[in-house]
Amino acid sequence: MRFSLISLAAVAALATQAYALPAAPSQALFRNDRVVRIEVKDEATLKALSDNEEALNFDYFTHNKNIGGNIDIHVSADKFAQFEALKIPYTVLIPDLQAVIDAEQKDIQETGTRIQQELQVQRKKFNAAGEDLSTYAAPVWFQNYHTYAEHTAWINTQISQNPGKASAISFGNSSQGRPQAGIKIGNGPNHVVFHGTQHSREWITTMVVEYIADQLLTGSDPRVAGYLSKFTFHVVPIMNPDGFVITQTSNRMHRKNGQTNGGCVGTDTNRNWGYQWNTGGTSNNPCSDTYRGPKAFSSPEATNVANYLKALVPNVAMYIDVHSYSQLWMTPWGYTGTRPSNYNYLLGLANTAANAIKAVHGMSFRTGDIYNTIYPASGNSADFAQSIGVKVPFAVELRDKGQYGFNLPANQIIPSGEETWAGFAAVLDKL
Numbered sequence: 001m002r003f004s005l006i007s008l009a010a011v012a013a014l015a016t017q018a019y020a021l022p023a024a025p026s027q028a029l030f031r032n033d034r035v036v037r038i039e040v041k042d043e044a045t046l047k048a049l050s051d052n053e054e055a056l057n058f059d060y061f062t063h064n065k066n067i068g069g070n071i072d073i074h075v076s077a078d079k080f081a082q083f084e085a086l087k088i089p090y091t092v093l094i095p096d097l098q099a100v101i102d103a104e105q106k107d108i109q110e111t112g113t114r115i116q117q118e119l120q121v122q123r124k125k126f127n128a129a130g131e132d133l134s135t136y137a138a139p140v141w142f143q144n145y146h147t148y149a150e151h152t153a154w155i156n157t158q159i160s161q162n163p164g165k166a167s168a169i170s171f172g173n174s175s176q177g178r179p180q181a182g183i184k185i186g187n188g189p190n191h192v193v194f195h196g197t198q199h200s201r202e203w204i205t206t207m208v209v210e211y212i213a214d215q216l217l218t219g220s221d222p223r224v225a226g227y228l229s230k231f232t233f234h235v236v237p238i239m240n241p242d243g244f245v246i247t248q249t250s251n252r253m254h255r256k257n258g259q260t261n262g263g264c265v266g267t268d269t270n271r272n273w274g275y276q277w278n279t280g281g282t283s284n285n286p287c288s289d290t291y292r293g294p295k296a297f298s299s300p301e302a303t304n305v306a307n308y309l310k311a312l313v314p315n316v317a318m319y320i321d322v323h324s325y326s327q328l329w330m331t332p333w334g335y336t337g338t339r340p341s342n343y344n345y346l347l348g349l350a351n352t353a354a355n356a357i358k359a360v361h362g363m364s365f366r367t368g369d370i371y372n373t374i375y376p377a378s379g380n381s382a383d384f385a386q387s388i389g390v391k392v393p394f395a396v397e398l399r400d401k402g403q404y405g406f407n408l409p410a411n412q413i414i415p416s417g418e419e420t421w422a423g424f425a426a427v428l429d430k431l
């Protein structure tokens with residue numbers, strides 16, 4: 001296929017925009033804040049942590065609160081002496097969180113510059129020899145992270161470049177009025193709904209969800225044609241757009257949505273879904289990162305996705321809520337340790353995904369139900385999906401296991417996309 005003028009323009013636009021993340025100066029600073037890993041040896045450790053959670057302002061990066069598991073906690077510099085006084089053994093994963101954020105910004109800027117230079121070379125080749133540039137557009141996008149505006153443009157470009165195959169969808173609007181925008185792909189009778197970025201600091205999830213959409217639209221996997229006649233895919237890269245904008249303008253570590261609750265910003269929408277809401281593993285403190293909201297479905301973001309799913313049931317073959325980090329492929333329930341009747345079926349599919357993932361780049365993903373694999377989390381999306389009859393609901397945690405955490409380097413976007421696509425497709429093959 002010859003490279004069309006429209007897509008050449010799109011590539012040129014990418015070259016000038018692909019590295020334009022907002023500058024950092026107005027952002028919240030995390031200088032000398034540490035991310036520590038605590039091995040949960042006994043109940044006393046958990047109690048000491050939960051007793052001090054509010055006073056010490058713990059920001060849980062991971063939530064594995066089972067005995068024998070590890071919890072990663074972001075402890076701010078001014079609270080660290082108090083944390084050490086608790087005498088809980090820990091190892092330091094990240095000694096200066098701001099340094100990691102600064103390195104991420106630098107990486108994004110440098111990657112953007114390098115892409116621009118490569119594009120100039122490609123464009124010269126194109127002009128000289130009429131070389132086909134079309135295979136270059138997708139890799140360019142997936143080599144770097146992008147602004148909210150760029151993601152919006154990317155979605156619109158995919159729709160306009162794939163008429164008949166892709167159309168625009170939205171779950172609804174966020175509390176601040178931004179659309180939860182996405183792409184509908186294919187025309188099969190069975191629906192597959194998935195989204196990233198319910199937690200806004202989990203930037204890799206935006207990119208990997210887009211990577212899967214790109215595979216469905218332009219990928220070379222011979223199975224795709226069959227998928228598009230069997231399934232209709234509903235793909236939303238950014239479920240929580242307000243939170244995502246906050247991570248790019250004022251606080252890279254913001255997890256929740258943009259609603260104001262008693263002086264603090266954000267409800268944890270993944271503790272706000274209306275099934276077994278407020279039955280464990282959530283916070284009543286509006287300043288906590290797991291604040292469940294004043295009532296079930298008080299957040300429009302969760303409510304909109306729930307309504308969208310309800311309208312498609314009973315024909316929803318699969319729903320996946322994509323998070324990071326920890327490398328997990330999880331099933332319901334989160335609110336109880338009693339496993340659902342279809343647990344063995346779901347676990348078999350999760351293991352299929354994990355095996356396919358491992359075969360690509362050797363990454364290990366653990367599988368199991370949310371409650372027993374990490375910890376009680378009521379009011380979460382996968383539980384709600386299970387409760388309304390979605391046949392296969394999953395909560396997935398992408399790379400890594402804590403080295404970079406939420407600040408996964410841009411050069412891991414494509415490998416992470418490749419392995420997640422492999423896991424996703426392996427499950428589709430069994431539905």
Ligand SMILES: [Zn+2]
Nearest residue numbers: 199202323324
């Ligand atoms: Zn998350």
